Amino acid sequence: MIGTALPKPPRGAGTRQKAAGKRTQAKADKVVYGAVDARDGLRCRVCGEYGGLDIQRHHIRMRSAGGPTTTGNVVSLCAGCHLVGVHGGRLRISGDADERGRYGRLCGLRVEQVTTGDVWQA
Numbered sequence: 001m002i003g004t005a006l007p008k009p010p011r012g013a014g015t016r017q018k019a020a021g022k023r024t025q026a027k028a029d030k031v032v033y034g035a036v037d038a039r040d041g042l043r044c045r046v047c048g049e050y051g052g053l054d055i056q057r058h059h060i061r062m063r064s065a066g067g068p069t070t071t072g073n074v075v076s077l078c079a080g081c082h083l084v085g086v087h088g089g090r091l092r093i094s095g096d097a098d099e100r101g102r103y104g105r106l107c108g109l110r111v112e113q114v115t116t117g118d119v120w121q122a
Contacts, residue, residue: 025069028069029069032069032070032071032074033057033074035071036057036071036074036075036076036097037055037076039071039098039106040055040075040076040106042055042076043055043076044076044077044078045075045076045077045097045106045109045122046077046078046081046085046091046093046109046111046122047078047080047081049080049081051076051077051078051079054079055076055077055078056077056078056079056082056083057074057075057076057077058074058075058076058077058082058086058093059073059074060073060074060075060093060094060095060097060109061073071097071098072097072098072099072108073097074097075093075097075109089114090113090114090115091111091112091113091114092111092112092114093109093110093111093122094109094110094112095108095109095110096108096109097109107122108121109121109122110122
């Protein structure tokens with residue numbers, strides 16, 4: 001069978017597989033986001049403000065840089081701290097969002113205010 005061409009895959013097969021993969025990822029993200037909401041109590045981890053349904057989730061290590069969607073890498077932030085602070089270049093967040101201290105209190109985040117250099121744990 002030398003010289004015989006392989007049959008072409010059906011039209012749109014790759015697109016359907018890609019879409020199915022995105023749906024599976026979206027379901028997994030919802031599970032992680034639900035766990036993050038329960039852990040953080042729908043409060044901003046930086047300022048402590050209650051965000052309710054308007055709370056935003058931020059990847060500590062960005063997805064574009066290979067950051068996973070895990071509870072240790074996702075943190076709840078209010079719109080001000082997220083959009084103005086982090087994405088506005090005023091705050092820098094690092095650490096592990098799941099880390100707990102001596103008495104079980106969440107303390108794994110390191111927040112740095114870029115303009116003044118102040119650092120605190122959240």
